[in-house]
Amino acid sequence: MAISKTASPVLTGKVAFVTGGSRGIGAAIVRRLAEDGAAVAFSYASSSAPADELARSIEAEGGRTLALKIDSADAAALTAGIDEAARKLGRIDVLVNNAGVFLPGTLEDFSLEDFDRTLDINVRAVFVAAKAAARHMGEGGRIINIGSTNAERMPWPGGSAYAMSKSALKGLVQGLARDLGPRGITVNNVQPGPVNTDMNPVDGPNAAAMHGLMALARHARPEEIAGMVAYLASPEAAFVTGAGLNIDGGFAA
Numbered sequence: 352m353a354i355s356k357t358a359s360p361v362l363t364g365k366v367a368f369v370t371g372g373s374r375g376i377g378a379a380i381v382r383r384l385a386e387d388g389a390a391v392a393f394s395y396a397s398s399s400a401p402a403d404e405l406a407r408s409i410e411a412e413g414g415r416t417l418a419l420k421i422d423s424a425d426a427a428a429l430t431a432g433i434d435e436a437a438r439k440l441g442r443i444d445v446l447v448n449n450a451g452v453f454l455p456g457t458l459e460d461f462s463l464e465d466f467d468r469t470l471d472i473n474v475r476a477v478f479v480a481a482k483a484a485a486r487h488m489g490e491g492g493r494i495i496n497i498g499s500t501n502a503e504r505m506p507w508p509g510g511s512a513y514a515m516s517k518s519a520l521k522g523l524v525q526g527l528a529r530d531l532g533p534r535g536i537t538v539n540n541v542q543p544g545p546v547n548t549d550m551n552p553v554d555g556p557n558a559a560a561m562h563g564l565m566a567l568a569r570h571a572r573p574e575e576i577a578g579m580v581a582y583l584a585s586p587e588a589a590f591v592t593g594a595g596l597n598i599d600g601g602f603a604a
């Protein structure tokens with residue numbers, strides 16, 4: 352039997368919005384969704400140079416993109432940015448809530464300001480963006496959040512607020528999947544283990560300790576996480592919703 356080839360990339364005609372797309376996992380997701388044929392808007396907090404460079408490289412290869420400087424903690428700005436992307440690119444089919452922060456500290460030294468900032472960016476912004484993007488989505492829409500395997504396992508001191516924020520996404524995803532299921536929109540959580548980015552570099556001081564906890568003793572490449580996001584964004588994943596998918600080298604196993 353001949354192997355059939357699709358005539359065009361799987362996300363041709365679709366529009367995606369990725370938060371925190373300038374660097375790391377977010378930049379890999381932006382590139383992958385663009386390769387898969389989507390027009391991709393993305394936000395960033397302050398890294399204008401890498402954001403502009405990413406946008407230029409996608410446009411040089413014939414893709415459509417839009418880079419927007421938006422602090423995810425600013426709900427009004429995030430909503431306005433998603434509305435702007437929908438207006439300029441025509442719609443929103445895929446929202447990827449990737450922007451996140453890891454602010455470390457144990458109970459004694461962790462400030463309430465850092466607690467609030469962790470929740471504002473890692474949780475509240477996910478709800479805000481989902482609410483804004485869902486208004487522009489039709490049947491087949493996708494909401495994909497980048498959680499963390501730390502929702503399942505936090506094996507060290509100093510990560511309580513971060514682990515709490517990523518655990519909160521599990522409940523949020525389950526509830527939103529119920530809210531949006533009747534409209535044919537899926538909502539899922541991708542939970543990476545260690546990924547080689549500025550947040551968690553492979554040559555960082557904690558890398559060996561992390562690897563010691565894993566079935567596969569290495570960091571992931573950002574592109575590996577982008578591959579799971581691309582699957583969830585694709586028509587093949589139409590029956591996956593309310594799920595938390597670990598991609599963690601067995602960190603939580």
Ligand SMILES: NC(=O)c1ccc[n+]([C@@H]2O[C@H](COP(=O)([O-])OP(=O)(O)OC[C@H]3O[C@@H](n4cnc5c(N)ncnc54)[C@H](OP(=O)(O)O)[C@@H]3O)[C@@H](O)[C@H]2O)c1
Binds near residue numbers: 394
């Ligand atoms: N790396 C890991 O090991 C790992 C593991 C599990 C889960 N995760 C999660 O994966 C996601 C991405 O992590 P990463 O490792 O790629 O992080 P990263 O290298 O620190 O990059 C973070 C990205 O998010 C953006 N960002 C940060 N705060 C923002 C804000 N307030 N508003 C808008 N954008 C903001 C940054 O923009 P600027 O460039 O402008 O700062 C950057 O594009 C996060 O949710 C993180 O919790 C990471």
